[in-house]
Amino acid sequence: MKKLSVAAGLLIILASCNTSNAKIENTNTVNKADSTTIKNIFNTALTQGACYQWLDVLSNDIGGRLSGSPEAQQAVEWGKNLMTQLKFDNVWLQPVMVPHWVRGEKEEAYFTVNNTKYNVPVCALGGSIPTPENGITGEVVEVKSLEEAEQLGEKLKGKIVFFNRPFDDTLIQTFKAYGGCVDQRVNGAKITGKFGVLGVIVRSMTSSIDDYPHTGVMRYGDISDDEKVPAAAISTKAANLLSEKLKENPNLTFYFKQRCKTLPDAPSFNVIGEITGTKYPEKYITVGGHLDSWDLGDGAHDDGAGIVQSIEVVRLLKLNNIQPKHTIRVVLFMNEENGLRGGKKYAEEAKQKNEIHIAALESDAGGHTPRGFSFSATNKNADLFVSWKPLLAPYGLYQIEKGGSGADIGPLKSETISLFGYRPDSQRYFDYHHTEIDTFDKVNKRELELGAASMTALIYLLDNYLD
Amino acid sequence: MKKLSVAAGLLIILASCNTSNAKIENTNTVNKADSTTIKNIFNTALTQGACYQWLDVLSNDIGGRLSGSPEAQQAVEWGKNLMTQLKFDNVWLQPVMVPHWVRGEKEEAYFTVNNTKYNVPVCALGGSIPTPENGITGEVVEVKSLEEAEQLGEKLKGKIVFFNRPFDDTLIQTFKAYGGCVDQRVNGAKITGKFGVLGVIVRSMTSSIDDYPHTGVMRYGDISDDEKVPAAAISTKAANLLSEKLKENPNLTFYFKQRCKTLPDAPSFNVIGEITGTKYPEKYITVGGHLDSWDLGDGAHDDGAGIVQSIEVVRLLKLNNIQPKHTIRVVLFMNEENGLRGGKKYAEEAKQKNEIHIAALESDAGGHTPRGFSFSATNKNADLFVSWKPLLAPYGLYQIEKGGSGADIGPLKSETISLFGYRPDSQRYFDYHHTEIDTFDKVNKRELELGAASMTALIYLLDNYLD
Numbered sequence: 001m002k003k004l005s006v007a008a009g010l011l012i013i014l015a016s017c018n019t020s021n022a023k024i025e026n027t028n029t030v031n032k033a034d035s036t037t038i039k040n041i042f043n044t045a046l047t048q049g050a051c052y053q054w055l056d057v058l059s060n061d062i063g064g065r066l067s068g069s070p071e072a073q074q075a076v077e078w079g080k081n082l083m084t085q086l087k088f089d090n091v092w093l094q095p096v097m098v099p100h101w102v103r104g105e106k107e108e109a110y111f112t113v114n115n116t117k118y119n120v121p122v123c124a125l126g127g128s129i130p131t132p133e134n135g136i137t138g139e140v141v142e143v144k145s146l147e148e149a150e151q152l153g154e155k156l157k158g159k160i161v162f163f164n165r166p167f168d169d170t171l172i173q174t175f176k177a178y179g180g181c182v183d184q185r186v187n188g189a190k191i192t193g194k195f196g197v198l199g200v201i202v203r204s205m206t207s208s209i210d211d212y213p214h215t216g217v218m219r220y221g222d223i224s225d226d227e228k229v230p231a232a233a234i235s236t237k238a239a240n241l242l243s244e245k246l247k248e249n250p251n252l253t254f255y256f257k258q259r260c261k262t263l264p265d266a267p268s269f270n271v272i273g274e275i276t277g278t279k280y281p282e283k284y285i286t287v288g289g290h291l292d293s294w295d296l297g298d299g300a301h302d303d304g305a306g307i308v309q310s311i312e313v314v315r316l317l318k319l320n321n322i323q324p325k326h327t328i329r330v331v332l333f334m335n336e337e338n339g340l341r342g343g344k345k346y347a348e349e350a351k352q353k354n355e356i357h358i359a360a361l362e363s364d365a366g367g368h369t370p371r372g373f374s375f376s377a378t379n380k381n382a383d384l385f386v387s388w389k390p391l392l393a394p395y396g397l398y399q400i401e402k403g404g405s406g407a408d409i410g411p412l413k414s415e416t417i418s419l420f421g422y423r424p425d426s427q428r429y430f431d432y433h434h435t436e437i438d439t440f441d442k443v444n445k446r447e448l449e450l451g452a453a454s455m456t457a458l459i460y461l462l463d464n465y466l467d
Numbered sequence: 468m469k470k471l472s473v474a475a476g477l478l479i480i481l482a483s484c485n486t487s488n489a490k491i492e493n494t495n496t497v498n499k500a501d502s503t504t505i506k507n508i509f510n511t512a513l514t515q516g517a518c519y520q521w522l523d524v525l526s527n528d529i530g531g532r533l534s535g536s537p538e539a540q541q542a543v544e545w546g547k548n549l550m551t552q553l554k555f556d557n558v559w560l561q562p563v564m565v566p567h568w569v570r571g572e573k574e575e576a577y578f579t580v581n582n583t584k585y586n587v588p589v590c591a592l593g594g595s596i597p598t599p600e601n602g603i604t605g606e607v608v609e610v611k612s613l614e615e616a617e618q619l620g621e622k623l624k625g626k627i628v629f630f631n632r633p634f635d636d637t638l639i640q641t642f643k644a645y646g647g648c649v650d651q652r653v654n655g656a657k658i659t660g661k662f663g664v665l666g667v668i669v670r671s672m673t674s675s676i677d678d679y680p681h682t683g684v685m686r687y688g689d690i691s692d693d694e695k696v697p698a699a700a701i702s703t704k705a706a707n708l709l710s711e712k713l714k715e716n717p718n719l720t721f722y723f724k725q726r727c728k729t730l731p732d733a734p735s736f737n738v739i740g741e742i743t744g745t746k747y748p749e750k751y752i753t754v755g756g757h758l759d760s761w762d763l764g765d766g767a768h769d770d771g772a773g774i775v776q777s778i779e780v781v782r783l784l785k786l787n788n789i790q791p792k793h794t795i796r797v798v799l800f801m802n803e804e805n806g807l808r809g810g811k812k813y814a815e816e817a818k819q820k821n822e823i824h825i826a827a828l829e830s831d832a833g834g835h836t837p838r839g840f841s842f843s844a845t846n847k848n849a850d851l852f853v854s855w856k857p858l859l860a861p862y863g864l865y866q867i868e869k870g871g872s873g874a875d876i877g878p879l880k881s882e883t884i885s886l887f888g889y890r891p892d893s894q895r896y897f898d899y900h901h902t903e904i905d906t907f908d909k910v911n912k913r914e915l916e917l918g919a920a921s922m923t924a925l926i927y928l929l930d931n932y933l934d
Contacts, residue, residue: 042637042639043637046636046637047636047637169513169514169913170509170510170513170514172509172861172862172863172917174913207912207913208912369836369892369894371863393865394639395639396639396838396892398860398865425836425863425892427836427911427913427914427917428911428913428914431911444894444895444898445674445675446636446641446674446894446895447894447895450639450894
């Protein structure tokens with residue numbers, strides 16, 4: 001028995017060693033063909049890339065393109081024409097009704113303390129109601145959280161609430177710092193309206209201390225109209241100044257005026273282009289970004305980058321004579337910023353038509369240098385994706401790990417689909433996000449192209465290894 | 468025997484399994500204390516960092532600081548004062564004679580083809596002789612390599628040689644593309660002078676197609692004075708235009724004028740600050756960058772970033788109450804750009820004094836987001852360094868691998884010393900390198916601080932694990 005058990009033990013150990021060797025060999029076998037294909041994809045992206053020039057057009061010729069705006073409609077037409085010119089097999093517009101909020105004339109704000117007037121940069125938050133025509137003047141209560149505001153309750157009556165919790169700069173991933181603050185912007189007005197406040201001012205969502213207010217969506221939820229108050233973002237530099245002056249004089253008065261308004265929902269479109277799969281034409285892999293952007297800048301990083309990279313994926317596949325087995329769909333989603341109507345519509349129609357979606361990839365984290373992909377998937381698929389690390393690492397794609405994907409593809413979620421988010425470096429992203437300086441000149445050509453190549457490499461692998 | 472051999476085989480396999488388990492356990496044990504320390508280092512760098520403000524002063528108040536210039540001397544004094552204020556144990560200046568080349572009045576260049584004159588941006592290469600006062604006019608021969616120029620030989624007589632081999636954009640690491648082209652800039656004039664050419668024009672060292680000429684060192688070596696010809700860089704956009712027009716008219720004439728000259732060697736200094744080791748005060752770990760820069764921009768990325776990060780290393784150690792066992796030396800090397808006199812002097816004096824240098828780290832690849840470190844070391848130490856990967860990966864430092872280190876610390880090389888180069892992301896570096904747009908505004912605060920923290924973490928680990 002002892003002899004047997006030793007031998008059995010040995011077998012088990014050998015078997016385990018063999019398994020791991022076999023895995024390594026498999027990976028190496030896979031590596032050779034795939035790594036050549038991926039290298040070719042990167043070569044063409046970096047030497048024959050078109051996405052940077054497309055982004056120049058989208059950013060500089062069309063510009064900021066908030067849902068419902070004429071620029072959003074121009075972007076729809078541009079996207080449709082571009083994919084048609086690139087000889088996608090099918091290109092069409094998917095109608096969707098979108099919110100239509102307009103900023104109106106430029107906002108104004110200042111505060112006065114000890115007879116000195118400080119002008120401060122603010123901008124209305126998307127979805128906010130306007131102030132009265134002559135603006136709002138009131139004393140300010142500074143809080144650091146929704147909870148603190150809730151606790152103050154009726155003490156906020158007749159005041160302007162100033163949400164001033166900053167980014168946690170110790171978080172290496174800036175999206176986590178954003179996630180830790182953005183509740184103030186989204187829900188600040190909703191939760192304080194019931195206390196009879198005059199309005200809400202929110203510190204801009206960035207680590208950068210500068211003069212640019214960051215807009216972004218806010219929501220009133222289902223509160224009644226008489227509880228709705230105007231909400232604006234204030235630049236970080238002005239937020240710091242206001243906080244400092246409030247310590248000197250808690251009774252200083254703050255003034256702001258904004259003339260934004262919400263119009264009736266407007267007709268718009270997702271723009272969809274596809275190349276038909278050779279083996280599984282009825283199974284879809286979707287890649288996309290969002291075509292709408294905020295109105296202040298030209299939306300180059302958010303999310304012009306994701307749009308042009310997604311279209312470039314198909315161009316790079318074609319340039320490398322890769323004929324996908326599955327149907328590859330490029331979707332330029334409308335209305336990610338203030339409604340997600342495009343993402344919801346796309347998933348709804350996919351469900352109605354019983355389409356089989358096996359994977360989706362979104363690029364909506366800017367056009368910076370590649371770091372990796374995060375994904376949600378079955379455990380079996382997760383193991384497969386992680387096994388691709390050696391193929392992707394030579395391109396700086398070290399972070400292949402479970403995590404979020406993208407807002408627009410989120411509604412496609414099912415038990416079987418693999419959802420991916422492209423993850424470029426995040427350090428600079430919130431310097432520009434939702435501001436007037438999210439502009440084309442902030443995007444680096446090679447970084448953008450490397451991102452497009454990274455996404456193409458992933459789509460190639462997904463198409464090759466998923467059924 | 469058979470039974471024994473099975474048992475022996477089992478033991479060998481178990482031993483090998485145990486070794487690998489032990490390694491993993493050791494790493495995990497190490498991880499806990501070290502990972503806390505490293506997290507604290509990053510926290511302080513990102514919330515109490517000083518290096519970005521120092522870089523503002525070095526870049527904007529002092530500016531470009533070529534060896535021998537008044538600005539280089541101001542930078543020496545600034546560095547000495549800063550390390551003194553930071554209460555380094557010892558701060559001193561190490562005298563070194565440096566080359567003293569001056570650019571003189573702004574360069575001019577144009578070419579004329581079919582009676583149309585095209586003005587083009589050029590700049591003298593560092594170390595070049597001037598043109599005659601009225602400039603040089605001549606026909607142009609375009610070549611793609613030193614070899615091609617050698618082969619043309621006497622056919623180049625009386626011509627201006629135009630070296631126009633571009634960056635290989637398919638290389639993911641831009642430093643490799645630079646390495647594949649820079650021979651044209653360094654040796655183009657040296658190898659063509661003997662053929663009686665009028666001058667040399669070199670395509671700028673960048674992937675970016677723009678209007679900025681990139682200066683940088685060139686060398687005549689030991690050729691005689693009458694074989695020396697003036698050499699200038701031309702912007703990539705102008706290089707493309709010139710190349711295109713040469714195809715239309717190979718006899719077009721090119722004019723350039725530069726009034727640079729080499730003055731007698733000037734006295735200057737390396738700036739050295741150290742904190743004394745608690746256990747091995749006589750053993751040194753050096754961290755540094757180069758204090759000189761080219762004159763066109765303000766040298767923010769090359770290498771102001773490395774300078775302020777190196778000083779910040781000691782400040783971050785102090786802030787975290789880390790008392791190093793070894794003496795940590797911060798060295799602000801003079802004259803990396805056009806002579807390496809500072810690096811050579813430092814190594815020479817270290818040898819004279821029989822100082823024991825166990826490790827050195829240089830940051831001279833810009834202030835962009837961290838990617839890793841490359842190193843040269845003994846195999847034993849290399850294994851140790853690679854085992855730190857799990858400690859460094861949370862900060863984006865995935866690339867811990869053998870490779871180059873830095874020009875200034877190169878002369879310290881020995882059989883035992885470990886030499887490290889800090890490796891930030893390289894995609895944007897050559898957009899700015901040696902041009903008028905290498906300026907403070909191109910540096911991102913968080914990226915710079917993450918670099919300083921990365922370097923501090925490495926110095927902490929080296930101090931902790933090397934004897």
